[in-house]
Amino acid sequence: MGAFIHNTKLDHLLRPEDYSSQEFWREEITHLFHKSWQYAGLADHVAKPGSYLARDVAGVPVVVRNFGGELRAFRNSCPHRHSMIVGEGRGCSRKFKCMYHGWEFGDKGQVTHIPDGISFHGIKAADHSLQPLRLCRVGSLLFINLSPGEETLHQSVGALGPELDQYFGNHQPVWHWVSEHEANWKIIEENAVESYHVPMAHPETFAHYKAPELHDHALEPGYTRYADLEPWKNGVVDRGFKALARHLVPKPNYERFKHTHLFPNSLLYYNEIFSTWASLQPVSPGRTRYEIVGFIPRNLRGGLPARLALRVIVQPLIKQFGRILSEDMKIWPTIHRGLKHSPHTGVLSCREERVHAFQEYVLAKLPERFRLARQRSAA
Ligand code: FES
Ligand SMILES: [Fe+2]
Structure with missing residues (x-):
């Protein structure tokens, strides 16, 4: 284990215009975002029967509602005259009723009541149901897939499934941050x-990038992962972490942390006492919504008091996390601006091999004409 998978420089497969072209962006939405599992909110927010949450997923308004304990998801467009059934945000209602003319719907999306139904004489209610969407859960995290199909989220992530369950499956959200970026x-x-940008962008928080042998990289078809192999040291922070794991976690593994990019747009950081799930939603080619939720495990030795204590203990960690993220956030718009006008092809080091794997994935998912265009210009 350890060291990078590649040992030479790598091609920067995407071209500068792929980061700002409207056409490229539209194809990404269709082929990447509408065909993958997308974060859609937290189950804790729809825990009560009748509660719902409505939001945009890859530009499509969706609604998740609790029907007597069962969660169901639909496109948030009414079969009558297409209005959103409920406005964006969260709420709770006895009936699932459209905000425009008051059509009502059941748990399968079927119409259950039409006000002044007589004026629709001849209508076949079965032709006007809501469109259901596939919904999956990993612990508190809810995911929607906008495409029809049978595959569950767990089936789609293969070997990563047990790891997602271990680090997110029985966890309590303790931190939530949403921001938008140019x-x-x-x-x-x-x-x-x-980590190549670390010395420049995070001189105080991380300071330097690590030697190759401290990296455990996995480059898989659906994700890439980094595991931190740095040995534990004798400092206060390291000793504190190990003591927490020893006292709180039923079967500690004392791993530092892993960072996984679940393609296309989920970024996961996790260890046995704290985990975060970040989801990026493209608003336009030049604008992105960043949403991150932080979790602590529910299953701890010491039960509820231990969980309450850990919630307090992780606050400095969350603060540090926010600080590092803010350092990165500052540079995103400047990268975007540089890319938009760049005359270069770009190049990647083997330290940046996860970037290369992601670019490969993006091109593989897009229609063939994008790959052919690149082959022609490389020739
Ligand atoms: S648009 Fe929903 S009831 Fe008319
Ligand atoms: Fe960074």
């Missing part, structure tokens, strides 16, 4: 998966 979504993904 940068293409891929810039933010790529920034998160390489």
Whole structure:
């Protein structure tokens, strides 16, 4: 284990215009975002029967509602005259009723009541149901897939499934941060998966990048992962972390942390006492919404008091996390601006091999004409 998978420089597969072109962006939305599992909110927010949450997922308004304990997801467009059924945000209602003319719907999306139904004489209610969407859960995290299909989120992530369950499956949200940035979504993904920028962008928080042998990289078809192999030292922070794991976690593994980029747009950081799930939503080619939720495990030795204590203990960690993120956030718009006018092809080091794997994934998912155009210009 350890060291990079590649040992030479790598091609920068995407071209500068791929980060700002409207056409490229539209294709990404269709082929990457509408065909993958997308974060859609927290189950804690729809825990009560009748509660719902409505939001945009990859530009599409969706609604998740609790029907007597069962969560269901639909496109948030009414079959009558297309209004959103409920406005964006969260709420709770006895009936699932459209905000415009009051059509009501059941748990399968079927119409259950039409006000002044007589004026729709001849209508077949079954032809006018809501469109259901696939919904999956990992602990508190809810995911929607906008495409029809049978595959669950767990089936789609393969070997990563048990790891997601271990670090997110029975966890309590303790931190939530949403922000928007003037940068293409891929810039933010790529920034998160390489440590080459660390000495320049994080001189005080991380200080320096690590030697190759302290990196455990995995480059898989659906994700890339970094595991931190730095040995534990004798300092206060390291000893504190190990003591926490020893006292709180039922079967501690004393791993430092892993960072996974689940393609296309989820960034996960996790260890046994704290984990974060970040989801990036492209608002336009040059604007991205960044949403991050932080968790602590529910299953701790010491039960509820231990969980309450850990919630307090992780606050400095969250603060540090926010600080590092703010350092990165500052540079995203400047990267975007440089890319937009760059005359260069770009190049990647093997330290940046996770960026390369992501770019390979993006091109593989897009229609063939994008790959052919690149082959022609490389020839
Ligand atoms: S648009 Fe929903 S009831 Fe008319
Ligand atoms: Fe960074």
